Amino acid sequence: MTEQTFNYFDLPIGESPEPTPVSEQRRELARELLAISEQLVRLDADESALADYTAQARALREQLESHGHRSMRDILGRLITGQGSRQDALDMAEFEILSGPASPLSPPMTLWLDGDTVRGSATFGRVFMGPPGKVHGGVLALALDMLMAKTQDFVTGLGMTGTLNIRYLAPTPLNTEIRFEARLNRLEGRKLFVEAKVFAGDTQTVEATGIWVSARGDYRLRDRFAHLAPADQPA
Numbered sequence: 257m258t259e260q261t262f263n264y265f266d267l268p269i270g271e272s273p274e275p276t277p278v279s280e281q282r283r284e285l286a287r288e289l290l291a292i293s294e295q296l297v298r299l300d301a302d303e304s305a306l307a308d309y310t311a312q313a314r315a316l317r318e319q320l321e322s323h324g325h326r327s328m329r330d331i332l333g334r335l336i337t338g339q340g341s342r343q344d345a346l347d348m349a350e351f352e353i354l355s356g357p358a359s360p361l362s363p364p365m366t367l368w369l370d371g372d373t374v375r376g377s378a379t380f381g382r383v384f385m386g387p388p389g390k391v392h393g394g395v396l397a398l399a400l401d402m403l404m405a406k407t408q409d410f411v412t413g414l415g416m417t418g419t420l421n422i423r424y425l426a427p428t429p430l431n432t433e434i435r436f437e438a439r440l441n442r443l444e445g446r447k448l449f450v451e452a453k454v455f456a457g458d459t460q461t462v463e464a465t466g467i468w469v470s471a472r473g474d475y476r477l478r479d480r481f482a483h484l485a486p487a488d489q490p491a
C-alpha cells in the first residue's frame with residue numbers, strides 16, 4: 257500500500273490529520289505543559305518549593321534542547337509540491353496557536369465545518385485571563401482570527417488576515433465552554449468577507465467582521481460550496 261501524500265493548499269485550516277504515535281505523544285506533552293502553566297498562576301508555594309520546580313523545569317528544557325527541530329523549509333517544500341507525509345502535515349497543523357492540539361498555547365480550541373458554517377469550541381483557563389474571571393479580549397481576537405480564516409476551506413486560494421473588526425458585547429467567562437461561529441459573507445476578487453460570533457451559553461459576547469486577502473489569484477468557491485453565491489458573481 258502506498259503512503260498517503262498531502263498538499264499544502266488542500267490541508268483543511270485549523271484541523272490536523274490523524275496523529276502518528278509521535279504526534280500523540282507531542283499532544284500529551286503539550287497538555288501537561290499547559291496544565292503546568294495553569295498551576296503557576298497565583299500558585300501558593302513558598303520560595304524554596306518554587307526554586308526546586310524551576311530547577312526541574314530547567315533540566316527538562318535542556319533535555320528538549322538536545323533533540324533539534326525538523327526543518328520548516330523542507331516540510332513546506334514537500335507539502336507545496338504535494339509530496340508531504342502525514343508527519344509533515346501534522347508538523348504544519350498541530351502547533352497552531354489555540355487550535356493546534358500539540359501547542360501548549362492551545363486550550364485546545366477545536367474548529368470544524370458544519371454545512372456552510374465554521375464552528376469552534378474552547379474552554380479558556382486562568383492563563384487566558386484578561387479582566388478578573390474573564391477571557392482576555394486579545395485572546396478572543398486570536399481565536400476569531402483562527403476561526404474566520406477557516407472560511408477559506410470554502411474556496412480555492414489561501415491568504416492572510418487583512419482586516420479584523422471586533423465588537424466586544426459582554427465579558428466572556430473563563431472555565432466555561434465558549435462557542436464560535438463564522439460565515440462567509442462574500443468574495444470580491446482577492447478578498448474574502450467574513451463575519452463571526454462568540455457565545456457563552458445563550459449570551460452572544462462578541463461580534464466580528466473581517467477581510468482575508470489571497471496571496472495570489474482571486475478566491476473562487478470550491479465546487480461543493482458553489483451555492484454560497486458571491487455578490488460579485490450573481491447565480
Ligand SMILES: CCCCCCCC/C=C\CCCCCCCC(=O)SCCNC(=O)CCNC(=O)[C@H](O)C(C)(C)COP(=O)(O)OP(=O)(O)OC[C@H]1O[C@@H](n2cnc3c(N)ncnc32)[C@H](O)[C@@H]1OP(=O)(O)O
Pocket residue numbers: 336401405414415416417418419445446447467469471
Ligand atoms: C510559493 C510558496 C508559498 C507558500 C505560502 C503560500 C501563502 C500562504 C498564505 C497564507 C497562509 C496562512 C498563514 C497563517 C496566517 C495566520 C493568520 C495571520 O496571522 S496573518 C498575519 C497578519 N496579517 C498580515 O500580516 C498581513 C499583512 N499585509 C500584507 O501582507 C499585505 O498588505 C496583503 C498581502 C494583505 C495585501 O497586499 P498585496 O500587495 O498582496 O495586495 P494589494 O494589491 O495591496 O491588495 C489586494 C486587494 O486587497 C485589498 N487589501 C489590501 N490590504 C488589505 C487589508 N489589510 N484589509 C482589507 N483589504 C485589503 C486591496 O484594497 C485590494 O483590493 P482591490 O483588489 O483593490 O479591491
